[in-house]
Structure formats: structure tokens, C-alpha cells
Amino acid sequence: MAIAELTPAERDAALADLGEWTLAREGKAIERTFAFADFSEAFAFMTRVALLAESQDHHPEWSNVYNRVEIALTTHDAGGLSQRDASMARAIDALL
Numbered sequence: 001m002a003i004a005e006l007t008p009a010e011r012d013a014a015l016a017d018l019g020e021w022t023l024a025r026e027g028k029a030i031e032r033t034f035a036f037a038d039f040s041e042a043f044a045f046m047t048r049v050a051l052l053a054e055s056q057d058h059h060p061e062w063s064n065v066y067n068r069v070e071i072a073l074t075t076h077d078a079g080g081l082s083q084r085d086a087s088m089a090r091a092i093d094a095l096l
């Protein structure tokens with residue numbers, strides 16, 4: 001599916017509302033690190049994100065070490081950031 005990459009202005013506007021997320025990969029991705037009480041809490045969060053990703057057909061690039069989860073969002077089909085990444089970041093924050 002063709003989807004447009006955000007312009008720098010759109011990117012900066014999206015990030016303004018996503019206070020905990022930072023720009024990465026020279027503006028091609030956004031990322032956030034989450035820390036939970038323990039592995040079980042971290043994995044429960046990852047399960048919720050996984051179901052969200054499937055429902056949105058938009059999938060994170062992520063890693064987990066014990067109680068920490070690192071998530072990066074980018075749109076492969078756009079070759080960088082799209083509105084889908086901003087929407088997904090907001091939806092992920094709502095799963096906390």
C-alpha cells in the first residue's frame with residue numbers, strides 16, 4: 001500500500017504530541033524505551049502491543065531485556081515516518 005512519508009514539518013508536529021518518543025535513524029524512525037516492574041509486566045505490555053500491531057497491520061521493531069522494552073516505529077512502505085507511526089505511538093502509550 002502506498003503511503004506518504006511525513007514532511008519534516010509534519011514529523012515535528014507529530015513529535016510535539018509524543019513527548020516520550022524521540023527521533024531516530026536520521027528522522028526515519030521514532031523510538032521509546034519502557035521500563036516495567038519485572039519481566040512479566042514487560043511481556044504483558046508486549047502482548048498488548050502485538051495485538052494492537054496486528055489490528056493496525058503496522059508492526060514495531062522492538063527488543064526486550066528483562067523489564068525493559070525498546071520500540072522503534074517506522075513505515076517500511078514509506079521509507080521513513082508516516083502518520084501510521086504517529087498513530088501507533090499514541091496507541092502504544094495508551095496501553096501503559
Ligand code: HBI
Pocket residue numbers: 001057058059060073074075076077078
Ligand atoms: N509495519 N512498521 C511497518 N511498516 C510497514 O510498512 C508495514 C508494517 N506492517 C505490515 C505492512 N506494512 C503491510 O501493509 C505490507 O507489508 C503489505
